[in-house]
Amino acid sequence: MSLPVAASAALADFSHCSGWEQRARLLMQWGERLAPLSEAEQCEDNRVHGCESRVWLVADSDAGRLNLRASSDARLLRGLLALLLLRVNGLTAAELSEVDLAEWFAQLGLSRQLSPSRSNGLNAVLQRIRELA
Incomplete structure (x- = not known):
């Protein structure tokens, strides 16, 4: 399966990083690009459990393709x-x-x-995305 255009761009950005400090800085820059969720969207129904930090996930579907925030x-x-959303936004449940x-x-x-805790948290997010799909 080919990468979405935005995911390919992120991959190119990260390929130029020489070490963790550069990657961490770039990672935080990508995080700043996330569209903010409203107070109402940051509710218990949208919370992803299994993460140490608080994470909220909002999904809707357009013609069977996921649109996640x-x-x-x-x-x-x-x-x-x-980076996760870049990889999975616009996919169908089968592609996901x-x-x-x-x-x-x-x-x-x-x-x-x-x-391990961050990996578990990301896997909890992916699991929640699959449930919403």
Whole structure:
């Protein structure tokens, strides 16, 4: 399955980073690009459980393709969410089932920086996305 255009752009951005400090800075910049969720959207119904930080996920569908928005109270996690959404927004449920999250973050050069709790949190987000699809 080919990468969405925005995901390819992120991959190109991260390929130019020489170390973790550059990647962390870039990650936070990507997180700042997330459209903010309203107070009403940051409710318990939209909260993703299984994350140490607070994460909210809002989804709707257009002709069977996912349109997701997310937010978190943690800066690095917002960046990871932005990159996750770049990878999965616009996919169908069938296409979503083929996404390998670990491989995506490995391609970005971020897998070594994902602590077990952060990995578990991202997997909880992906699981919630699959439920919403």
